[in-house]
Amino acid sequence: MQTEDVARYLAGHPEFFDQHPHLLTDVRVSHPFEGRTVSIAERQILNLREKHKLLEAKLAELIEFGEENDAIAEKMHHLSRALMSVRELPALLQALKLNLHDNFGIPHAVLRIWDGAAPLAEFSAVSEAIKNWAEQTSAPQCGALPMNEMADWFEGAGHSRSFAAVPLKADRSIGVLVLASEDVQRFYPQMGTLYLHRLGELLAAALQRFLP
Incomplete structure (x- = not known):
């Protein structure tokens, strides 16, 4: 059995860890940053935290772009009024x-x-x-x-x-x-x-x- 076979099996059988919940704590995997081993559940939490940080950064970027666009739109509106009001x-x-x-x-x-x-x-x-x-x-x-x-x-x-x-x-x-x-x-x-x-x-x- 190859690692790809294991991955495909787990992807196709999401109930596997429901049937074997002890594996979530017994099986150890490497910590992504510190070099030590952690449980699958802890590794999943770390992955979710990392995704959360990325989403927060992306949201902050989108908010910044939105504020910049709002400011430019307000300036364009002011310019429009100025150009249309002259005779x-x-x-x-x-x-x-x-x-x-x-x-x-x-x-x-x-x-x-x-x-x-x-x-x-x-x-x-x-x-x-x-x-x-x-x-x-x-x-x-x-x-x-x-x-x-x-x-x-x-x-x-x-x-x-x-x-x-x-x-x-x-x-x-x-x-x-x-x-x-x-x-x-x-x-x-x-x-x-x-x-x-x-x-x-x-x-x-x-x-x-x-x-x-």
Whole structure:
């Protein structure tokens, strides 16, 4: 008889230890941490305690993620109200910059809009390559800049080490929002982009009111 045969038998006959309860204390197995032997019942208790610790750690992690998501959602709600309450484009741009800096802690943000025209830096000319990138990209890109040209848009952000490029689309591609940080881990390639994507949709919807 092989050990696998014993394991299969016990798995298929859960009443075995009901019929032979003395084995739970007579049979000795190794302690998982201390190197001594313990009964099967004690070993089972130790296993349950270890599983309990793992579940507690996982629950604490889920609670932390939930609290972080709640905080981000509250900030997004505040930004939504700010963008939708303004009646002029300059006020919208100011509200965007203030919220990104003060509420989200993003030190540098640049917006470029090509659907329309106004005497504002946000309507400065961009290359067709950037327009094509924004048109063809369905999700924000984090880490390095997708186009080197975007680096020239920033003033006083020469030490930025991570970026997020967010295409702005409503019923059409209208621009791009680029965020930058000196923290290399603020925007990294594997990070989730759900809230960045929602930020792009929100901003595109708000901007449409002031575009042709």
